[in-house]
Amino acid sequence: MAASGRGLSRALHSTPCPAWKRVQSGANGCLKPEYDAVVIGAGHNGLVAAAYLQRLGVNTAVFERRHVIGGAAVTEEIIPGFKFSRASYLLSLLRPQIYTDLELKKHGLKLHLRNPYSFTPMLEEGTLSKPPRSLLLGTDVAENQKQISQFSRKDAQAFPRYEEFMKRLVLAIDPLLDAAPVDIAALQHGSLLQRLRALSTLRPLLKAGRTLGAQLPQYYEVLTAPISKVLDQWFESEPLKATLATDAVIGAMTSPHTPGSGYVLLHHVMGSLEGMQGAWSYVQGGMGALSDAIASSATAHGASIFTEKTVAKVQVNSEGRVQGVVLQGGEEVRSRVVLSCASPQVTFLELTPQEWLPGAFVKRISQLDTQSPVTKINVAVDRLPNFQAAPNAPGDQPQAHHQCSIHLNCEDTLLLHQAFEDAKGGLPSQRPMIELCIPSSLDPTLAPTGCHVVSLFTQYTPYTLAGGKVWDEQKKNTYADKVFDCIEAYAPGFKRSVLGRDILTPQDLERIFGLPGGNIFHGAMSLDQLYFARPVPQHSDYRCPVQGLYLCGSGAHPGGGVMGAAGRNAAHIVFRDLKNM
Numbered sequence: 001m002a003a004s005g006r007g008l009s010r011a012l013h014s015t016p017c018p019a020w021k022r023v024q025s026g027a028n029g030c031l032k033p034e035y036d037a038v039v040i041g042a043g044h045n046g047l048v049a050a051a052y053l054q055r056l057g058v059n060t061a062v063f064e065r066r067h068v069i070g071g072a073a074v075t076e077e078i079i080p081g082f083k084f085s086r087a088s089y090l091l092s093l094l095r096p097q098i099y100t101d102l103e104l105k106k107h108g109l110k111l112h113l114r115n116p117y118s119f120t121p122m123l124e125e126g127t128l129s130k131p132p133r134s135l136l137l138g139t140d141v142a143e144n145q146k147q148i149s150q151f152s153r154k155d156a157q158a159f160p161r162y163e164e165f166m167k168r169l170v171l172a173i174d175p176l177l178d179a180a181p182v183d184i185a186a187l188q189h190g191s192l193l194q195r196l197r198a199l200s201t202l203r204p205l206l207k208a209g210r211t212l213g214a215q216l217p218q219y220y221e222v223l224t225a226p227i228s229k230v231l232d233q234w235f236e237s238e239p240l241k242a243t244l245a246t247d248a249v250i251g252a253m254t255s256p257h258t259p260g261s262g263y264v265l266l267h268h269v270m271g272s273l274e275g276m277q278g279a280w281s282y283v284q285g286g287m288g289a290l291s292d293a294i295a296s297s298a299t300a301h302g303a304s305i306f307t308e309k310t311v312a313k314v315q316v317n318s319e320g321r322v323q324g325v326v327l328q329g330g331e332e333v334r335s336r337v338v339l340s341c342a343s344p345q346v347t348f349l350e351l352t353p354q355e356w357l358p359g360a361f362v363k364r365i366s367q368l369d370t371q372s373p374v375t376k377i378n379v380a381v382d383r384l385p386n387f388q389a390a391p392n393a394p395g396d397q398p399q400a401h402h403q404c405s406i407h408l409n410c411e412d413t414l415l416l417h418q419a420f421e422d423a424k425g426g427l428p429s430q431r432p433m434i435e436l437c438i439p440s441s442l443d444p445t446l447a448p449t450g451c452h453v454v455s456l457f458t459q460y461t462p463y464t465l466a467g468g469k470v471w472d473e474q475k476k477n478t479y480a481d482k483v484f485d486c487i488e489a490y491a492p493g494f495k496r497s498v499l500g501r502d503i504l505t506p507q508d509l510e511r512i513f514g515l516p517g518g519n520i521f522h523g524a525m526s527l528d529q530l531y532f533a534r535p536v537p538q539h540s541d542y543r544c545p546v547q548g549l550y551l552c553g554s555g556a557h558p559g560g561g562v563m564g565a566a567g568r569n570a571a572h573i574v575f576r577d578l579k580n581m
Contacts, residue, residue, distance in 0.1 A: 012332075016056055016482060018146075018292040018295065018296065019107065019108060019296040019299075019577065022061050022536050026067070026426070028302070029486065031061075031304075031306060031331075031333070032061070032304075032311075032333075032495070033332075033333065033334060034062065034324070034334040034335065035059050035060060035061045035304070035333065035334075035335045035337055036058045036059040036335060036336050036337070036414050036578070037053050037058050037059070037060040037061075037336065037337045037339060037574065038060070038061050038063065038311075038324060038333060038335040038337075038338045038339070038577075039061070039062040039063070039338075039339045039340075039341060039552070040058060040063060040177065040311045040314075040325065040338065040339070040340040040341060040342055040351070041063075041064060041065075041071060041340065041341035041342045041514070041551060041553065042062050042063075042064035042069035042070065042295070042305060042307070042341070042348070043063075043070065043071025043072065043073070043289065043293070043341045044070060044071060044073045044291055044562055044564055044567070045071075045341050045552050045553045045554065045566045045567035045570075046071070046296055046339070046341030046552060046553065046562060046567060047060055047069065047070075047291060047294040047295050047305075047567070048102070048564040048568050048571070049061045049297035049339050049341070049552045049567035049568070049571040049574075050298045050303045050571075051100070051102050051294055051295075051297045051301070051303065051450075051577065052102075052567070052571035052572070052575075053303075053571045053574065054298055054301040054302055054303040055101075055161055055251070055301050056571070058574075058575060058578060060298075060303045060304070060336075061303070061304040061305075061306065061333065062298075062303065062304070062305045063306050063307065063309040063310070063311050063325070063327065063333075064305070064308070064309065065220070065308070065309070065310035065311070065328075065514075066307065066308070067307055067308055068288065069291050069292070069295055069305060070288050070290075070291030070292075071087075071291075071341065071513060071514070072087035072088045072287075072513045072515065072520065072562075073085075073087070073088050073287040073290055073291045073562050074087065074286075074288045074291065075151070075285060075286030075287060075288030075289060075503070076286060076288070078378060078500075078502045079378075079380040079409065079499065079500040079502070081380075081447065081448045082446065082447050082448075082451070082453050082499075082500075082532075083285070083286050083445070083446045083447070084167065084286065084378040084446075084453055084455070084502065085283070085286040085287040085288070085439065085455065086376075086378060086502070086504070087287075087376060087504070087509065087513055087515075087520070088287050088520070088562050089282075089287060089437055089439065089455045089457070090118060090252075090280050090281070090282065090405070090437065091273065091280070091282070091283050091287070091290060091562055092268075092271030092272075092273060092278075092280040092281065093267075093270065093271040093275070093283050093561040093562060093563040094271070094290075094368060094562060094563060094564055095177065095178065095563060095565050095568065096138050096272055097178070097568070098294075098564045098568055099273075099483050102293075102297040102298075103297060104293045104297065107292075107293040107294075107296040107297045107300070108289065108292065108293050108296065109283070109284075109289065109290060109293040110284035110285075110289070111274065111281040111282070111283060111284070112281055112283075112439075112441070112442035112443055113273060113274065113279050113280075113281045113402075114138050114141075114279075114280050114281060114403050114404065114422040114441075114489050115138045115279075116137055116138030116401070116403075116404055117137065117138055117139075117245060117279075117280050117403075117404055117405060118138075118405055118407065119134060119135070119136050119137075119390070119401040119404035119405070119406045119407070120134060120135040120239055120242070120243045120406075120407040120410055120411070121134040121387050121388070121389035121390065121406070121408070122134060122135075122341030122389060122411055123409075123411060123489055123490060126394065126424070130339070130390040131206065131388055131390070131537065132388055133150050133151075133239075133389065134387075134389035134390055134401070135147055135150070135239050135240065135489070136194075136400070136401055136404070136539065137146070137243070139276075144156075144159060144160075145157070145160070145472055147160070148237070148240055150418060151237035151238075151239050151240060152235070152237035152240070152403040154236060155235045155237045155240050156171070156451060157428065158234055158235060158272075159235075159240075161460050161552040162234045162235075165218075166222075166269055167277065167278075168211065168219075169210070169212070169217070169222060169266060170266065170269060170270045170277070170278075170358075171220050172207075172208040172209075172212045172219070172248060173266065173270060174206040174270065175203075175208065175246050175366060176204045176205070176208060176209050176531070176558065177270075177558045177565045178204075178565060178568070178569065179201065179204055180201060180522060180540065180541040180542060180557065180569055180573060181201070181204060181532050181534075181540045181541065181557055182201045182202055182532070183201050183541055185534065185538055197387060213301060213396060218229040220227050221262075222262045222263075222266070222465050223259075223260070223262055223263050223266070224250060224259060224260055224262070224527065225259060225262060225433055226255075226256060226257045226258055226259050226260075226261055226262075227244075227245050227248035227249075227256050227261040227262045227264075227265055227412050228241070228245065228256040228257050228261075228417075229412075230262050231244055231245060231256075238412040238413060238414075239411050239412075240408075240413060241413050242256075242407075242410045242412050242413045242415065242416060243266070243407055243410055244265070244465060245261075245413050245416060246410055246416070246433065246435065247268040248261040248262060248265035248267045248268075249261060249264065249416060249420070249433070249459075250264070250433075250435065250457065250459070250519045251264070251372070251373075251374055251457075251459075251496070251519075251521060251525075251560070252264050252443065252521075252524065252525060252526075253371035253372060253373045253420075253423070253460065254396070254420070254526075255416065255417045255420035255421070256413045256416050256417060256418055260526050261528065263525060263526075263527060263530070264525050267525060267559070267561060268561075269355075278310045280405070282437075282439040282442050282443055284443050284445065284522070285443070285445060285446075286439070286443075286446060289340060290562070292457060296404065309327055309328075310327065310328040311325045311326070311327060311328075311351060312325075312327060312328045312351075312546075313325065313351055313353070314324050314338055314340075314347075314351050314353070314546070315332065315334075316353050316546055316548060318544065321546070321547045321548050322335070322336075322337060322338050322546055322548030322549045323548075324338070325338060333387070336548065336578065336581065337366045337549075337574055337578065338548065338549050338550070339549045339550045339551075339570055339571075339574060340549070340550070340553065341372075341422050341550065341552050341553040341567070342514060342521065342553060343514060343516040343522045343523070343553065343554075343555050344365050344368060344516075344522065344535040344536075344555040344556075345365060345366070345370070345555075346515045346516070347370065347425070347544075347551060347555075348362065348365045349362065349365060349366060350542070352544075352546060352549065355442075356545070356546050357545050357546065358545055359491075361536065361539070361545055364536040364537075365535065365536060366572060368516075368523050368524075368529065368536075368555075369524040370517030370518075370519040370522075370524065371463065371517055371519065371524065372463060372506040372509065372517050372518035372519040372520065373420070373423055373459035373460035373462070373506075374457065374458070374459050374461070374506060374509065374518060374520060375428075375458050375459070375461040375479065375480075375503065375504060375505045375506070376456065376457055376458070376504040376509065377455075377456040377458060377501055377502065378419035378453065378454075378455060378456070378501065378504075379453070379456060379457040379478055379498055379500070379501045380447070380451065380452075380454075380498070380500045380501070381451065381452050381454055381494075381498055381499060382450065382451050382497050383396055383450070383451075383452070383493075384396050384398060384402060384452060385402075385436070385454070385487070385491040385493075385494050385497070386437070386491055386492070387401070387406075387490055387491045388490060388491070389490070396450075398438070398441035398442070402407075402441040402513055403438070403441045403442050404437075405436075406435070406436040406437065406438075407433075407434070407436075408433075408434040408435075408436060408486060408490055409431045409432060409433055409434055409486055410433060410434075410489060415431060415433075416433055418430075418431070419431055419432055419433050419459070419460050420460050422460065423459070423460030423461060423462045423556060425466065426462055426464070426466030426467070427462070427465070427466055428460070428461045428479045428482070429460045429461070430482075431460045431461070431486060432459060432460065432461075432479075432482070432486065433458065433459050433525060434456060434458050434483060434486060435456075435457040435458075436454060436455070436456055436487065437454070437455040437457075438453070438454055438455075439453060439455065440452040440453045447502065451499070456483060456537055458483055459504060461479065461506060462506070463505075463506040463507060463510075463517050463518055465489075469529070470507070471505040471507055471508075476503045476505060479503075479505075480501060480503050485562070488562065505518065506516075506518025506519075510554065516555075519560075520560055521554055521559055521560025522553055522554035522555035522559075522560055523535065523554075523559075523560075525559050530557075530558075530559060532559060534557045534559060535551065535555045535556060539551075540556075540557050541573060541575065542556055542557075542569065542570040542573045542574075543577075550573065550574055551566075551569050552566055552567050552570035552571070553566060553567075554566060556569075556570065557569070
């Protein structure tokens with residue numbers, strides 16, 4: 001469906017020039033022949049790496065192939081007057097040190113914290129006096145218990161204990177995010193000095209073990225078992241289990257019954273914003289405003305950021321050391337080091353000369369699991385969705401549930417598993433799992449007055465359809481219509497409110513944002529592709545087989561999500577290496 005003219009004749013929002021562009025309009029806006037460091041890709045991790053390096057005195061340039069910075073953390077006005085967080089759409093995982101070190105608040109970052117944060121309406125018959133049930137969760141323990149007791153009093157009592165149990169695991173994992181994994185190679189084969197340095201990398205692991213203590217076996221099960229098994233041990237009501245399970249499968253081609261799905265759940269509850277553990281927020285102005293704030297911090301200290309500058313090749317000298325990059329137009333830019341925010345596949349299979357990479361390494365990179373179940377649909381509507389389980393108030397003003405992640409087709413974990421099974425057979429899910437968010441419910445700057453932007457994060461949709469068929473416009477629209485039919489069942493009138501939509505299948509996410517296979521994490525967050533093994537074993541410390549080349553994107557430890565940890569960690573490794581050159 002193209003953008004409709006209905007309601008779109010209103011004046012468009014003016015988009016002011018981002019601060020980083022104003023700073024760079026002078027001398028820093030001119031491309032120089034040489035820098036200390038070059039960063040490939042202005043995704044949020046690349047921008048974080050550049051900001052830290054520049055603060056440490058390393059003259060850094062960032063090259064972005066698109067017209068806009070941020071990678072998947074962008075704001076785009078796809079439909080006139082409506083500003084969408086086109087790919088990533090929520091903030092929680094950003095490391096607190098980055099928020100503080102880069103002074104992001106000073107550089108314009110404004111957050112809208114969500115409380116409550118989760119709403120799961122039931123698809124059931126209501127009555128004139130009583131609407132269908134729903135599950136609304138937030139930070140109020142007593143209110144959560146009241147909500148859960150609609151489905152199970154036993155679960156209402158267990159829920160606070162479950163949250164405390166998970167918080168302890170988050171405390172244990174947290175230190176592992178902010179440093180490179182243990183350097184096994186240095187411990188085994190390094191010089192005495194290298195071995196002593198490598199011993200320090202054991203500290204976060206030892207701290208994690210001390211935090212978990214005698215409960216380590218139970219926590220091990222959370223990380224390795226199917227999340228359905230873990231949740232069955234805690235709860236009996238399906239709406240609660242299915243709501244919690246969505247965090248274990250979102251963005252992943254896995255079922256709640258898949259072993260190891262518990263880690264993805266943990267990954268989605270380990271965030272912290274403005275001192276609030278587990279908080280999720282919308283970014284004022286959309287996710288692109290976060291990227292602009294990081295870029296502003298970087299350019300304020302002298303970094304250079306160039307858009308519509310595609311890196312075609314990493315330059316390697318005759319001694320096997322990086323000496324810069326070649327841009328698509330043939331222009332060479334020399335540098336002492338190169339950091340790639342692109343995926344491991346693009347970095348090593350497309351940009352790096354193959355003769356300098358070990359064959360076994362190339363094979364491992366080519367075999368990485370990048371399956372994605374995600375189709376993201378961005379929708380412009382002329383009114384708020386009106387859910388049968390929570391009817392709108394007079395005046396159509398946003399209510400508490402409108403600010404939440406709204407889970408549809410999530411009443412039962414069996415529904416999630418069936419949706420997964422459809423995709424494993426090469427078909428889009430008959431009843432897709434839908435996470436519906438309305439960021440304009442808290443940030444009215446995103447849409448014209450009275451209108452709203454709706455983010456639909458849906459799964460499961462295979463990259464390639466059964467029989468080797470590809471996603472053409474007809475198939476994309478057929479799937480989007482199915483999603484809209486599902487929403488209509490919960491919120492009658494939704495389809496009539498739609499002014500326009502932007503449908504992004506896994507192939508679109510790969511083509512536009514460089515996400516391999518459409519995978520939002522740059523690769524599966526499965527236990528065989530985490531920590532020591534991200535992106536592949538022996539190369540989890542951001543360094544690559546080519547000296548002077550580093551990986552700093554979501555394909556590196558600790559993985560995906562708008563976290564910034566990979567960029568920050570890589571920058572510190574690079575700075576240490578530069579001092580030793």
